[in-house]
Amino acid sequence: MNSVQFLAALVCIIVSSGTTSATTLQYQCSGCIACPSGWARSGQRCYKFFGAKVTSDVAEASCNEYSNGDGITAHVASINSADEQQFVFNLWRDSVIPHSPDYINVNTANALWLGARKVGSAWTWTDGSTFSYTQWASGQPDGDGTCAHMWTHSAVVPTGSWNDLYCNSRTYRTAYVCELPAGFGTCSALID
DSSP states (O other): OOHHHHHHHHHHHHHHHSOOOGGGGGEEESSSEEOOTTOEEETTEEEEEEEEEEOHHHHHHHHTTOBOTTSOBOEEOOOOSHHHHHHHHHHHHHHHGGGOTTOSSTTSOSEEEEEEEEETTEEEETTOOOOOOOOBOTTOOOSSOSEEEEESSOSSSOTTOEEEEOTTOSSOOEEEEEEEEOEEOOEEESOO
16 A cells, blocks of 8 residues: 555545544545546546526526535535636536537537626635636626626637626526535445
Protein backbone atom coordinates (compact mmCIF):
# COMPACT_ATOMS: atom_id res chain seq x y z
CA MET A 1 0.00 0.00 0.00
CA ASN A 2 1.55 3.34 -1.01
CA SER A 3 1.25 6.52 1.06
CA VAL A 4 -1.70 7.89 -0.96
CA GLN A 5 -3.65 4.64 -0.56
CA PHE A 6 -2.80 4.60 3.14
CA LEU A 7 -4.03 8.16 3.64
CA ALA A 8 -7.24 7.44 1.70
CA ALA A 9 -7.78 4.28 3.76
CA LEU A 10 -7.16 6.14 7.01
CA VAL A 11 -9.56 8.95 6.08
CA CYS A 12 -12.19 6.43 5.04
CA ILE A 13 -11.68 4.42 8.22
CA ILE A 14 -11.99 7.47 10.45
CA VAL A 15 -15.11 8.64 8.65
CA SER A 16 -16.81 5.26 8.49
CA SER A 17 -15.81 3.62 11.76
CA GLY A 18 -14.31 6.28 14.01
CA THR A 19 -11.36 4.01 14.92
CA THR A 20 -7.76 3.58 13.86
CA SER A 21 -6.83 0.18 15.37
CA ALA A 22 -4.21 -2.00 13.68
CA THR A 23 -6.86 -4.22 12.11
CA THR A 24 -8.68 -1.32 10.51
CA LEU A 25 -5.47 -0.33 8.72
CA GLN A 26 -5.94 -3.46 6.60
CA TYR A 27 -8.79 -1.69 4.83
CA GLN A 28 -8.71 0.22 1.61
CA CYS A 29 -11.11 2.90 0.58
CA SER A 30 -13.29 1.82 -2.33
CA GLY A 31 -14.65 5.19 -3.30
CA CYS A 32 -14.22 7.47 -0.30
CA ILE A 33 -14.81 10.42 -2.58
CA ALA A 34 -18.00 9.41 -4.34
CA CYS A 35 -20.72 11.04 -6.43
CA PRO A 36 -24.37 10.08 -6.65
CA SER A 37 -25.24 7.67 -9.45
CA GLY A 38 -25.45 9.47 -12.79
CA TRP A 39 -23.26 12.40 -11.70
CA ALA A 40 -19.80 13.16 -13.14
CA ARG A 41 -16.88 13.79 -10.81
CA SER A 42 -14.09 16.32 -11.24
CA GLY A 43 -11.72 16.54 -8.31
CA GLN A 44 -13.82 16.57 -5.16
CA ARG A 45 -16.95 17.96 -6.86
CA CYS A 46 -19.88 16.21 -8.57
CA TYR A 47 -21.82 17.61 -11.54
CA LYS A 48 -24.96 16.71 -13.46
CA PHE A 49 -26.39 18.30 -16.62
CA PHE A 50 -30.13 18.96 -16.84
CA GLY A 51 -31.46 19.83 -20.29
CA ALA A 52 -34.82 21.24 -19.24
CA LYS A 53 -35.17 24.91 -20.13
CA VAL A 54 -36.11 26.68 -16.90
CA THR A 55 -35.60 29.98 -15.10
CA SER A 56 -32.56 30.45 -12.88
CA ASP A 57 -34.66 30.21 -9.70
CA VAL A 58 -36.26 26.95 -10.85
CA ALA A 59 -32.80 25.56 -11.71
CA GLU A 60 -31.50 26.43 -8.23
CA ALA A 61 -34.56 24.89 -6.54
CA SER A 62 -34.17 21.75 -8.66
CA CYS A 63 -30.50 21.41 -7.69
CA ASN A 64 -31.36 21.92 -4.01
CA GLU A 65 -33.40 18.68 -4.16
CA TYR A 66 -30.13 16.69 -4.43
CA SER A 67 -27.59 16.06 -1.70
CA ASN A 68 -24.47 13.99 -1.11
CA GLY A 69 -24.07 11.36 1.59
CA ASP A 70 -22.97 14.04 4.03
CA GLY A 71 -26.25 15.97 3.79
CA ILE A 72 -24.85 18.90 1.75
CA THR A 73 -27.28 20.10 -0.93
CA ALA A 74 -26.45 20.80 -4.56
CA HIS A 75 -26.55 24.22 -6.22
CA VAL A 76 -26.38 25.46 -9.80
CA ALA A 77 -22.70 25.20 -10.75
CA SER A 78 -20.26 27.81 -9.51
CA ILE A 79 -17.20 28.32 -11.69
CA ASN A 80 -14.04 28.85 -9.68
CA SER A 81 -11.32 28.17 -12.28
CA ALA A 82 -10.66 27.83 -15.99
CA ASP A 83 -10.49 24.04 -15.53
CA GLU A 84 -13.91 23.96 -13.87
CA GLN A 85 -15.32 26.21 -16.62
CA GLN A 86 -14.05 23.76 -19.26
CA PHE A 87 -15.35 20.74 -17.34
CA VAL A 88 -18.87 22.22 -17.06
CA PHE A 89 -18.83 23.23 -20.74
CA ASN A 90 -17.68 19.73 -21.77
CA LEU A 91 -20.41 18.17 -19.63
CA TRP A 92 -22.99 20.22 -21.58
CA ARG A 93 -21.34 19.36 -24.92
CA ASP A 94 -21.07 15.64 -24.19
CA SER A 95 -24.69 15.54 -22.98
CA VAL A 96 -26.22 17.45 -25.89
CA ILE A 97 -24.23 16.85 -29.07
CA PRO A 98 -24.45 13.02 -29.19
CA HIS A 99 -28.24 13.30 -29.07
CA SER A 100 -28.62 16.16 -31.54
CA PRO A 101 -25.92 16.48 -34.24
CA ASP A 102 -27.54 19.71 -35.39
CA TYR A 103 -27.49 20.98 -31.82
CA ILE A 104 -27.53 24.67 -32.68
CA ASN A 105 -31.28 25.04 -33.03
CA VAL A 106 -34.25 26.44 -31.15
CA ASN A 107 -34.87 23.16 -29.33
CA THR A 108 -31.51 23.14 -27.56
CA ALA A 109 -30.44 25.60 -24.92
CA ASN A 110 -27.64 27.85 -26.16
CA ALA A 111 -26.53 28.65 -22.63
CA LEU A 112 -26.28 27.22 -19.13
CA TRP A 113 -27.38 28.96 -15.96
CA LEU A 114 -24.55 29.60 -13.54
CA GLY A 115 -25.02 29.76 -9.78
CA ALA A 116 -24.03 33.44 -9.83
CA ARG A 117 -26.26 36.05 -8.18
CA LYS A 118 -25.77 39.76 -7.83
CA VAL A 119 -26.45 40.83 -4.25
CA GLY A 120 -26.28 44.61 -3.93
CA SER A 121 -23.28 45.54 -6.04
CA ALA A 122 -21.35 42.28 -5.58
CA TRP A 123 -21.57 38.96 -7.45
CA THR A 124 -21.76 35.82 -5.29
CA TRP A 125 -22.17 32.08 -5.82
CA THR A 126 -25.28 30.34 -4.48
CA ASP A 127 -23.08 27.66 -2.87
CA GLY A 128 -21.22 30.29 -0.84
CA SER A 129 -17.84 29.80 -2.57
CA THR A 130 -15.67 32.84 -3.24
CA PHE A 131 -16.53 34.71 -6.45
CA SER A 132 -12.99 35.23 -7.76
CA TYR A 133 -12.90 33.68 -11.26
CA THR A 134 -14.94 35.27 -14.06
CA GLN A 135 -15.37 34.83 -17.79
CA TRP A 136 -17.66 37.76 -18.60
CA ALA A 137 -18.24 38.53 -22.28
CA SER A 138 -17.01 41.93 -23.45
CA GLY A 139 -19.17 44.65 -21.89
CA GLN A 140 -20.69 42.27 -19.32
CA PRO A 141 -22.10 42.35 -16.79
CA ASP A 142 -24.14 45.27 -18.13
CA GLY A 143 -26.90 45.42 -15.53
CA ASP A 144 -29.47 43.35 -17.44
CA GLY A 145 -30.14 41.17 -14.41
CA THR A 146 -28.97 39.64 -11.18
CA CYS A 147 -28.27 36.11 -12.48
CA ALA A 148 -25.70 34.88 -14.99
CA HIS A 149 -25.40 32.27 -17.68
CA MET A 150 -22.59 30.84 -19.82
CA TRP A 151 -23.02 30.91 -23.59
CA THR A 152 -22.53 27.38 -24.96
CA HIS A 153 -22.72 28.46 -28.59
CA SER A 154 -23.28 31.84 -30.15
CA ALA A 155 -22.45 33.66 -33.35
CA VAL A 156 -22.18 36.92 -31.39
CA VAL A 157 -20.05 36.23 -28.29
CA PRO A 158 -17.19 33.79 -27.60
CA THR A 159 -18.31 30.34 -26.50
CA GLY A 160 -18.01 29.97 -22.74
CA SER A 161 -18.35 33.66 -21.99
CA TRP A 162 -20.81 34.87 -19.35
CA ASN A 163 -23.74 37.26 -19.49
CA ASP A 164 -25.96 38.74 -16.77
CA LEU A 165 -29.69 38.24 -17.15
CA TYR A 166 -32.93 38.44 -15.19
CA CYS A 167 -33.34 35.36 -13.01
CA ASN A 168 -37.02 34.81 -13.78
CA SER A 169 -37.55 36.23 -17.24
CA ARG A 170 -40.75 34.95 -18.81
CA THR A 171 -39.04 34.85 -22.18
CA TYR A 172 -35.65 33.36 -21.25
CA ARG A 173 -35.18 29.86 -19.95
CA THR A 174 -32.17 27.61 -20.37
CA ALA A 175 -30.46 24.40 -19.23
CA TYR A 176 -28.26 24.09 -16.15
CA VAL A 177 -25.65 21.98 -14.38
CA CYS A 178 -25.96 21.12 -10.69
CA GLU A 179 -22.85 20.83 -8.53
CA LEU A 180 -22.22 19.41 -5.07
CA PRO A 181 -19.20 18.32 -3.04
CA ALA A 182 -18.43 14.63 -3.36
CA GLY A 183 -19.51 12.58 -0.34
CA PHE A 184 -17.77 9.72 1.37
CA GLY A 185 -18.30 6.14 0.20
CA THR A 186 -17.57 2.91 1.98
CA CYS A 187 -14.43 0.97 2.83
CA SER A 188 -13.77 -2.63 1.90
CA ALA A 189 -11.39 -5.16 3.43
CA LEU A 190 -8.03 -5.84 1.76
CA ILE A 191 -7.26 -8.79 4.00
CA ASP A 192 -9.86 -10.89 5.76
